Amino acid sequence: MDNIQKVDLTKIKPYGDTLNDGMVQMSFTLPVPYGDEASEAAKQLAEKMGFDDPAVVFSKDLGVGYTYFVMYGKCTHTVDYTSIEVPKVDMEFMEREEVEEYISKNIKRDVVIVGACTGTDAHTVGIDAIMNMKGFDGNYGLERYKGINAINMGSQVPNEELIAKAIEVKADAILVSQVVTQKDVHIANLTQLVEMMEAEGLRDKMILVCGGPRLNHELAQELGYDAGFGSGSYANHVATFVVKQIVERMS
């Protein structure tokens, strides 16, 4: 058993059948008609991507001159896993009951949180997972929290309406969810919200949090948000951050 190869974390690469074989499965579509030339084009493209021994294992005619491919290839690059550092919201997260107790002890009033999925984005899955009563994956959403008045505006909400609502209900925090990221539309949306909050003189009066599968804390802060939550975040994470910030700002 001693000769089992150890993983070298400073040089990791994909695992297929054996350690470090670099095997990758990928799929894409090319705007060319189905046939041998199409497969050759896909192979050459994969070579240019830096894959060794690229092979088309499946291709399908999509009609109208487009072809879909599934390919294998060996990745030649490695990554030093030990040098990776991802900034995260760095705090001990409280459970729902603890958050509720924290609010009644330290804030002594209802915390108002307005949330929405902004711009043209119609995917409510993210904001619903955090806000809706039933929550997600066994974690209840903010609507269920005692001491939190959670207002979920749903999807395709223009930034100006989100801000207007936040002013109307005197929100402590705004949560904005972005799921669609084609052509970096989420960046434009999120930036516009911050700019509008600055224009309205609200930026330092409200806590601004964004979330979504392509977002993280580092990007959120670069965009001018107080925090960013990526995949695998639950309502209690967001709630902990918001209530702690409120108390921090009270002092």
Added chain:
Amino acid sequence: MRLIESIRKNNYETVSIIGLAKNAGKTMTLNYLMEEAANLNIKTGITSTGRDGENTDLVTQTQKPSISVIEGMYVATAKKTLMLSNAKTEILETTGISTAMGEVIIVRVRQKGNIQIAGPVTAKDMKYVAGRLKYYGAEVVFIDGAIDRKAVSSPVITDACVIATGAVLSRDMKKVLEKTAHAVECYSLKGTDEHVKNIVRKTNKTCIISENGKVIVPDIATSITGGKKISELIDEKTSHVFVKGAVTSTMLKELWENKHLRGIKLIIEDGTKIFTDINVWNEMRRKGLKVEALNTINVLAVTLNPVSPEGYFFDSNVLKENMKKVLPGIKIVDVAWGGDED
């Protein structure tokens, strides 16, 4: 006169660099200005809203130029980015302002090298940091507005701005020209009359001003949704309407429903408050909407980057000539091709 000379001549102490998109050439513009300043022995301070100077872009994963600093410059940047830089620096102050990359620290460069900057992200913190850079001895502070953040170019924070634009805005040069012209138009709105400024500053709320000086403050929480109410209060005696905060398409359209608006002046805080759709804005301007600003922004120059990281580019001279046509009277510098100034 070269750009840096006009900054000195007008005593502009804080200059922001605003990119109309990511990869429009802000860092190139910053490097260009710092080099020009160094040639004239002007002490500069630099900082950024969000991170800049890193090798690859966080959003588009494209290669980016690094920021090179020389001895004697002042920099405000976050702790972690400072550790990633190879310039040798001396710490002057820890500000207590936190960012994703750690606390913002003010340093003096002791030995030249490349540096990454990640400064404060809110306008309020930025104002403080710019003040500290000046306090330590920076004669001109350059603020790099990361991503396409524009709030830092607000005259409340900076004295003047340089707008970076380029091929990245669109594959269609016409669109690049249109978007740039719109931004410059918004930023260079003319200041309103002194007596109106005084009224507005005293009221400091969205208000409707009559010819005889009477001021009505509508009962609205924000102008964003208050368009209808403001519109109802405009009559034939109204001379000015001041809108505090963001100016949106919806609000403009609601105001426009009142036919008296054609004869009166719309006053806004400054050009960074305009969030309208270009088409809505242009249509209203064509129909005669008059807009003036409470605080004016000095647009010093427009810099061009004819190359897009998406792999296409424009002929530098054609872009420059066309830009001159749509922006008469504005200094245009192509920073990607060595920054020749006319």
